[in-house]
Amino acid sequence: MQNPYKAYPVRIDSIDVATEDKSLRTFTFVFLNPEDEQKFAYESGQFAELSIPGKGEIPIGIASSPTEKGFVRFTVFRTGLVTNHLHNMKVGDIMGVRGPLGHPYPLKDLEGKNIVIIGAGFAFTTLRSTIVYMLNPENRSRFGKIDVIYGARNPGMILYKDELTAWEQRDDINMHITVDGTDDPSWKYHTGFVPTITEKVAPQADDNTYAIMCGPPMMLKFTKPVLDKLGYKHENIILSLENRMKCGIGICGRCNIGKELICKDGPVFTLAQLKHMPEEDT
Amino acid sequence: MMKIINIDKQKWAGGVESLSKSYRLFGPVKDVDCHNFKELKQGEQPDLSYGNTKLSPKSVVFPPSEAMFTYSLDESNPEHHILKDVPKDYSPRAVLGMRPCDAKAVSLVRMNFDTPEYRDPYWMDAYEATTFVGLACENPCASCFCTSTGCGPYNEEGLDVLLVDNGNAYIAKALTEKGEKLLASGGFTDAGDASAVDAKKAAAEAKITAKIETDKLSEKVIMDLYDAPFWHDVAFACINCCTCTYACPTCWCFDIQDENKGCEGVRMRNWDSCMTPLFTMHGSGHNPRDKKHQRVRQRFMHKLKYFVDKYQKGIMCVGCGRCVQQCPVNLDIRTVSKTMNDYVAKS
Known part of the structure; x- marks a missing residue:
């Protein structure tokens, strides 16, 4: 079994300013090892840890669709240590993507709806x-x-x-x-x-x-x-939902709301499920 | 068929010496004013006369600080910014003389690190490399309440060997194949007799009078306990020092941090604590647990309710009493559990 903490190495293929104030940029990554793209098979609604050796990791929702092949894309708001660094990186830079993580939107169950x-x-x-x-x-x-x-x-x-x-x-x-x-x-x-x-x-x-x-x-x-x-x-x-995360795989213990871990049991929940989960800021 | 071996105390030190040839050995040793588990140096013997160690031996499989990967930031290195595995020593290791409560804690924590979806390689590889040799408690501490947590001074869960101090000898119960192998490797082969164990066990259990009340926790509703009015009172004295989570054998939360020196770096994982505000602070500055009572509630709800509901294996506490003993403001998990256990939400 592969190490779930180890990010797939990727190269930044393009960086696009996503909003007028430049606080968001869209990063397109290409896997350095083509076989990693198969291993990263994801569904809409899942997220990944963007992993920048020397800075750390951040959990970000996947913006590209499984129907788009050859790359994986994320739109990132500049806010903390890792995202500030990411916003200053350039096309061609090497970093990592770890995932896919969490449950997707249940689109298979939504067919016909x-x-x-x-x-x-x-x-x-x-x-x-x-x-x-x-x-x-x-x-x-x-x-x-x-x-x-x-x-x-x-x-x-x-x-x-x-x-x-x-x-x-x-x-x-x-x-x-x-x-x-x-x-x-x-x-x-x-x-x-x-x-x-x-x-x-x-x-x-x-x-x-x-x-x-x-x-x-x-x-x-x-x-x-x-x-x-x-x-x-x-x-x-x-x-x-989102919360501060580290491992993204339900082990490090910080992103829970009640007994559910946002990273592994979520991040996708129905409102009916949330009714049985505490609102953390009370 | 469980093997019973008699270990004459005269032969113990020599056996430990033999074990050190095929195992990395960890055991309780004097550590300034207390005992703690450490890796034994060549020729060093575990001090089995201890009551309990200040910190639990969870660090044998889960070090407070551990390297996960290394990387190079030097762009002239063709493999720069690519995570590299760190060489690890997962040769056989053994913990000698751990208390049964700490052994049960390891098997509870395993449920977190070994799941159907993910296997934590660092924790699990260390765990699988380890043979756990327990030492039954003859004289439990005043703060021990293991008998009411589904554990006990002679509990065998999580152990490969249980040693029972029987005066001039240890009665060794080999509980697993791993345990049998260790006893053979230490040259401990004299057939023993376990007939004295039951009475000694009953006597040790009788010495533990402190209890934790948990019988009604599973039937409570999470939201009722969460919204209960007592959390501000429970948390009032807490200073969020994190001693409880650090000393607790069942606390496992960790942080991941990159540490750089020049162009080289290491991705580390370090013990973390739900008692600190940084634990949950979002990048935006929003913090779902920025108030003390929210963090204290998280700790007790996790141990006494979320864990109970999630695994149906009882509470995430083995009654070792370390948090009770070491809390600087005398917060007591037994009091909190009773408050939760007795709580009836107003309808």
């Missing part, structure tokens, strides 16, 4: 992976209606703009893009917080409709009652 994706800020990465996966010609027919509600602080903070624009042109996905506020007179999408827009545009719930949500705590807190109002069952609301 209508899906509402609700995301905000830079938590859109694994949702981007999910959308790309579902829109893949081989997969699209296996899902029902797809709605996407995505909010950012202002137009400059929207991730994956080109893809959002392309998805807007399609008739097999309903895009609902919003910003908290903007003074741009040419802004042609929604203005307002995600919960408000969700209330306006999300389809009424039925047993066949599921919501997948990922975003900052405040957005989640205020969107949950909206989904309640629309009649979504808690079993049909799927969320992805």
Whole structure:
């Protein structure tokens, strides 16, 4: 059995500034040993430890989709020791990727269902992976209606703009893009917080409709009652959580909420499951 | 069929000497004002006259600080920034004279490091290389409460050999093949007689009067205990010194850190503690456990409720009493457990 702490060596293939304020960059990695790409087989919603020898590791959701081959991609917010260092690295630099880790979104169970994706800020990465996966010609027919509600602080903070624009042109996905506020007179999408827009545009719930949500705590807190109002069952609301992690494999003991370890038992949970787990900041 | 061997104390030191030829030996030795488990130097004997060690012997399989990988940051090195395995010595090793509570702790902790999904190679390789030789307790400490944790002064779980002090000799029970092999390797071959053991065991157990109450913990609801009003009171005196987690044989949390010197570096793992705020602090500065009562609650809920629910193997405590003895503010897990055990949520 291979050492689960050992990262696969990767080369940075490209670095793209992802937001106007440059606080987020998208890193595309290529595995140094081609066979490692097979070993890294992942599903949307999983994460990996980005491993920079000499600095440390950070758990980051996988932004690329399993349908995209030859690379793995992450969009990273610059905030601490490792991410600051990462933002200053250059194309061609060598580092490591360890994973895939955690449970994915249960897309196999969602086949035949209508899906509402609700995301905000830079938590859109694994949702981007999910959308790309579902829109893949081989997969699209296996899902029902797809709605996407995505909010950012202002137009400059929207991730994956080109893809959002392309998805807007399609008739097999309903895009609902919003910003908290903007003074741009040419802004042609929604203005307002995600919960408000969700209330306006999300389809009424039925047993066949599921919501997948990922975003900052405040957005989640205020969107949950909206989904309640629309009649979504808690079993049909799927969320992805995060916490400080080290090992990522359920051993080092710090990321638990109650008896569940976010890294290994999650990061994906249904709202029904979360109801039995403590809210850690009380 | 369990083998019983009689070890004349006159022959013990010579046997240890023989064992040192095929095992790395760890045993209790005098360490300034207390005893602790250390690797025995050539010719050094374990001091089996100790009561209990200040720290548990968990470090034999789980060192406080351990190298995981090395790497080079020198870009002229063709393999720079690639993690390299660290050479490890997993030749046979043996712990001599560990207390039964600490042995049971190792088997509880194993459930964390050896899971269906992942096997922690460092902990497991060290564990599999180790033969655990226990020493039954004749004179338990006043703070011991092992008999109410599913353990006891003569408990055999997690041990390969149990030694029972019988005056001029040790009665050695070989509990596993590994244990038999060790006894043979030490030249301990005299057939023994275990008839004295039961009475001695009953006498030792009778000396342990302290108890921990846990019988109702499994039926409690996590959310009820979590939201119970007593955590601020429980945590009031705690100074988050981490002594309890450091001394505890069942605490396993660790941190991973890169340490660099020039262009060379080592990825280390180090014991960590849920008592420190940094343990859970997010990169954003948000901390789900930034308050003391949240951290104290995490420690007791983990040991007395989360673990109970997750594994159905009882509490994550073996009653060694170290945290009770060493806590500078007299926080007592037995009191906390009773509070939790007795708690009825208002409906």
